[in-house]
Amino acid sequence: MDIFKTTRALFHLPEGVTYLDGNSLGPLPHAAQDRVDAMMRDQWGEMLITGWNKAGWMEQPSRVGDRIGKLIGAEAGHVVLGDTLSVKVYQALASALELNPDRKVILSDSGNFPTDLYMAQGLIRMLDRDLELRVVPPEDVEANLKDDIAVMMLTQVDYRSGRMHDMAHLTEVAHRSNIITIWDLAHSAGAVPVDVSKAKADFAVGCSYKYLNSGPGGPAFIYVAPRYADVVTPALSGWLGHAAPFDFDLNYKAGAGIERMRVGTPAIIQIAALEAALDIWDMVDMAQVRSRAIELSELFIKEVETRCPELVLASPRDAAQRGSQVSFAHPQGYAIMQALIAHGVVGDFRAPDILRFGITPLYLGHDDIIRAAKTLQTVMDGALWDRDAYRVRARVT
């Protein structure tokens, strides 16, 4: 039997909705609902404070972090959950800069998600030592990997176009010039095969609520390569990253390895949802997911291009250079997406003109893809969008 028929049944998909926005927020796994309910009743309700030991809450950030680690090729014991992706970017960047103290430039690209750039800007402003954030077009990154760069900070898969950087290659080029690398895997983890260990990435960060389906506000994660895990001193030196949190020392002493990247009390309810969602990932392997995602993406591109000639492909045509989303451009993209959603097909819009569609084989099949393309055609042919809505700002993440 097709494993993806099995996994699809594990999600709640609303009646009448074709959901191609799992690259923004994954749908609810039935098991997450049950797991959270049970966690609240049996653990928080019954164990109360003793849940930190009896239910293993205290160890969850590293134990569950390791389960994400498997999906991104991390060495065991080198991923920890916590906070939001923005906070994890900040931690990685502050640590990376300290590993290259004599250099002044953080290199990123204009395809990075803005919060990564904002966190860098805030850090630079605060450090006040002539650091520079150099933002170049994605295609110019490699040519800019010179000896003046301290840190290369990139999001592997572009949130708008789905264009994917070659992580192993850029990391290798960066390392030749002794540049520390940070990879944001927000649109990679659970979307495409990733191997941070093989690629020799120095730091990686990501979120769990997109392709990993942990629910709104699920915890972020951070990976630090084994060679640096015991070397870096965290900028956000919170008590749960302390070597002995329950000694209540007045002075910070960094914990062992990745544990030091913990900050404060972990969000246990959100982690319960994440853990149930990760069980689904144990049933598949990433190569299998990737292969199906490419098949569905190619089908979607073909169907949309045939049915809706006004839409222009905004993603790389070569599947190998594309993450697990397909984007099309149209000047009235916002209004078209609103109309499409009103007709039961949910994608999203990114300014100025991008219609985004997440391709997520765990719960999407061929029929969904065809239905989405046909509905898009109906909207386009009938010009069913509200032309006055053009330039209204999207309010989805």
Place this chain on the structure above:
Amino acid sequence: MDIFKTTRALFHLPEGVTYLDGNSLGPLPHAAQDRVDAMMRDQWGEMLITGWNKAGWMEQPSRVGDRIGKLIGAEAGHVVLGDTLSVKVYQALASALELNPDRKVILSDSGNFPTDLYMAQGLIRMLDRDLELRVVPPEDVEANLKDDIAVMMLTQVDYRSGRMHDMAHLTEVAHRSNIITIWDLAHSAGAVPVDVSKAKADFAVGCSYKYLNSGPGGPAFIYVAPRYADVVTPALSGWLGHAAPFDFDLNYKAGAGIERMRVGTPAIIQIAALEAALDIWDMVDMAQVRSRAIELSELFIKEVETRCPELVLASPRDAAQRGSQVSFAHPQGYAIMQALIAHGVVGDFRAPDILRFGITPLYLGHDDIIRAAKTLQTVMDGALWDRDAYRVRARVT
């Protein structure tokens, strides 16, 4: 009818357990279980990505933050939820230091919770500009409020002894020397009446999982006084603190007022639990809660001192100087607490010798207090604790 009989019925309290550890983790409100279940099913499950607008997820950090604001005397629109307390301490401290750029000293006390000191240490190390963290005994804080101090950073209620600083007085003394003040309300919010506005506190931070009963890992909150809310530039400049997050600008521009203290995607499942827990606070007022807490605390002190003469009161005897907890000291405190918990009375232990008991009128009454004291007597009289457990490290938060 006694309102506290009503509120008590709103919590799940495990059979056979007398819970005096709500100062560490509050118990489960029945409504939180239902609210989270409904939120997951009806919002995440059915609305999917549109929940950010339709269910108002995006506005929750400020809307629900305001509900906590009411409990701490904040002006409306000046509290926002997010992250952990450690992260919020870091934000407040980085901003406070910028308001006093020519001074070099952060004043805190040895009764502060360690993570506040750790976050300060990490920030100082990173800023690398001769800043000093000066940690004095709690009783020496006032005498140290001199012109060299940039920021006074204190936790109002000591996590071990329950000793409470006079917020209004110390803030006034600090302001006379142009010192910026940060108050950590971890053991104050929902525990004692707080009025940050009247006290003229500059920054306040706190957590929601203790007296506010939001569950393990519930979100933290931050208050910035109106006079600074539009002035400070956040150190952690994440996209949800941007003036227009969905414009996806490449450059950070701080949002209006307290909104700029937001960082990344809020933990919506945890916030659902918090919001249900806060409904209970709408039924009472803090003066009423405080009055009952003092009554129960005095009763507990009297009963324990009468029944267990070996235990030495480690909290201020004057109720006005005490938060909503009572602590006793004993060299074998850890082992005694383990035995007490085994007998169904849950408090906790803090090194080196403190037995802590949270006094939480929303779900504790006179009978519970008497039962706790009697059980403690049984443990002490029978020497029922394991003497070999002495010095074993507590693993509760």
